[in-house]
Amino acid sequence: MAAAAFHHAIGTIQSHRGHGALGSQNMIGSYSERLVCKGVQVRLFRRTCGSGGWRLTTISASSSHSSVVDPVSLSSSNSSNDSRKKSNETALILIRHGESLWNEKNLFTGCVDVPLTKKGVEEAIEAGKRISNIPVDMIYTSSLIRAQMTAMLAMTQHRRKKVPIFIHNESEQVKQWSQIYSEETMKQSIPVIAAWQLNERMYGELQGLNKQETADKFGKEQVHEWRRSYDTPPPNGESLEMCAERAVAYFKEHIEPQLLSGKHVMIAAHGNSLRSVIMYLDKLTSQEVISLELSTGIPMLYIFKEGKFIRRGSPVGPSEAGVYAYTRSLALYRQKLDEMLH
Numbered sequence: 001m002a003a004a005a006f007h008h009a010i011g012t013i014q015s016h017r018g019h020g021a022l023g024s025q026n027m028i029g030s031y032s033e034r035l036v037c038k039g040v041q042v043r044l045f046r047r048t049c050g051s052g053g054w055r056l057t058t059i060s061a062s063s064s065h066s067s068v069v070d071p072v073s074l075s076s077s078n079s080s081n082d083s084r085k086k087s088n089e090t091a092l093i094l095i096r097h098g099e100s101l102w103n104e105k106n107l108f109t110g111c112v113d114v115p116l117t118k119k120g121v122e123e124a125i126e127a128g129k130r131i132s133n134i135p136v137d138m139i140y141t142s143s144l145i146r147a148q149m150t151a152m153l154a155m156t157q158h159r160r161k162k163v164p165i166f167i168h169n170e171s172e173q174v175k176q177w178s179q180i181y182s183e184e185t186m187k188q189s190i191p192v193i194a195a196w197q198l199n200e201r202m203y204g205e206l207q208g209l210n211k212q213e214t215a216d217k218f219g220k221e222q223v224h225e226w227r228r229s230y231d232t233p234p235p236n237g238e239s240l241e242m243c244a245e246r247a248v249a250y251f252k253e254h255i256e257p258q259l260l261s262g263k264h265v266m267i268a269a270h271g272n273s274l275r276s277v278i279m280y281l282d283k284l285t286s287q288e289v290i291s292l293e294l295s296t297g298i299p300m301l302y303i304f305k306e307g308k309f310i311r312r313g314s315p316v317g318p319s320e321a322g323v324y325a326y327t328r329s330l331a332l333y334r335q336k337l338d339e340m341l342h
Contacts, residue, residue, distance in 0.1 A: 089329050090259045091134050092281075092302040092309070093266040094274050096294045097150040098123035103296070106211050110203030110237070116149050123297025124150040128157030130314065131299050133334040137263040138191055139164055140255055142198040142270060150297070151192065151268035159337050166192045197250035200270035204237025230286040240289070244276035251277050259304045281309040303327055 098120030102109040116124065127150070136158065141147045148166075155164045168174045180186050206214060206226065215223045226234040233239040247269075258265055267277070271294050279289040281302060294300075301312045312327070 089303055089305045089327065090262060091136075091264040091330065092259060092304055093131055093134060093136070093264075094277065094300045094302070095124075095127050095131075095150060095154065095266065095268045096271055096274055096296050096298070097144075097146040097268060098127075098153075098297040100146045102208075108203045108206040108209050108211060108214070110201060110207040111144070111199050112207050113144050113146075115145050120146070120296065121149070121153060124153035125157060127297045127299050128154030131266070131301075132157050132159045133337060134301065134330060135160070135264040135333055136162075136190060136266045138258055139193070139266045139268070140198060141192065141194050141268045142200070142273065143194045143196040144199055144270070147198070147268045147270060148192075148194065151266065154266075154268070154299075155190070159341060162188050162190045164190045164192045166194065193254075195250055195254070197246045198267065198269040198273045201240060201243040201272035202238045203234050205235040206237065228290055230290055240272055240276065241286070243272050244279060247273040247276040248280045251280065282311065 098116045100109060100114045100120055101117055102112070102114045104117050104119070131154065136155070139151050139155070141151045152164055155162075165180075168178045180189065211223070225232050226237075229239070231239050231241045233242065255265055255267065267274070269277075274294055275289055275292050278284070278292060278294075278300075284292070298314055300314055303310045303312055
């Protein structure tokens with residue numbers, strides 16, 4: 001919408017010197033122009049010193065367009081083509097799925113495909129409220145329904161109101177049948193990719209067994225070793241080490257490049273697959289990761305900046321002030337949401 005307004009402008013242009021794109025602070029050697037047309041205000045600004053590049057941002061819209069238009073970067077001719085330089089800060093959100101029916105029954109679940117309980121649904125919705133002010137460009141989930149339900153329910157609470165859509169590439173026919181032919185609809189969508197590599201650790205012959213009864217049968221120490229050691233798998237199952245091999249490899253190959261290219265990513269997965277990813281992000285040892293616990297339905301925010309992952313904690317609800325997890329750029333994103341939706 002912003003690009004269309006720019007190319008089909010009928011309105012006035014006002015020049016401003018010494019103001020940033022959001023008008024919130026002064027910048028030495030900067031230049032901006034405000035374009036007003038058809039109920040849409042667009043500001044185009046460029047810093048004349050330092051890194052070049054134009055940035056087109058919608059700062060207000062008519063009542064017929066209630067959604068927020070994301071900023072569009074227009075690179076200058078001398079800018080680098082290296083995707084690592086497209087964005088110097090991106091958000092990574094990790095969410096363990098809400099409570100499942102087998103969590104409720106205290107059963108080993110592993111890779112058995114079990115849905116959420118009512119409490120799990122509520123946890124997913126609450127998680128969505130906590131991340132409702134954080135940008136999300138791509139979503140990755142496991143292939144299991146409890147993680148997928150969590151991701152979908154969480155996104156119903158996001159203030160950007162984009163629609164998460166699963167990408168199906170199982171065959172050329174499925175890919176063709178699920179194709180979207182509206183460019184505007186595509187802009188209002190978020191691709192969702194399901195990957196088995198992000199599945200929960202496979203618990204082998206323990207799957208479906210009651211945890212307390214299993215401890216009574218095999219002994220608490222043996223069951224504790226199966227559950228909490230790093231490299232000891234349960235009978236015909238996976239150890240945490242084996243789970244980490246597939247989960248971290250997938251993260252490095254598929255998700256990290258998206259962050260490098262400037263995309264904000266959310267991952268909805270499981271306790272052990274996310275522990276594996278966090279082990280990589282936080283550079284934990286095999287002994288340190290054993291004591292790491294993740295609660296169901298509680299999002300964890302990381303900032304990817306200059307090739308490093310920085311843990312920012314868990315954001316609070318959208319109506320609460322002083323979110324310590326936010327960085328300056330995320331605070332500006334939230335401010336823009338407030339301005340556009342109120």
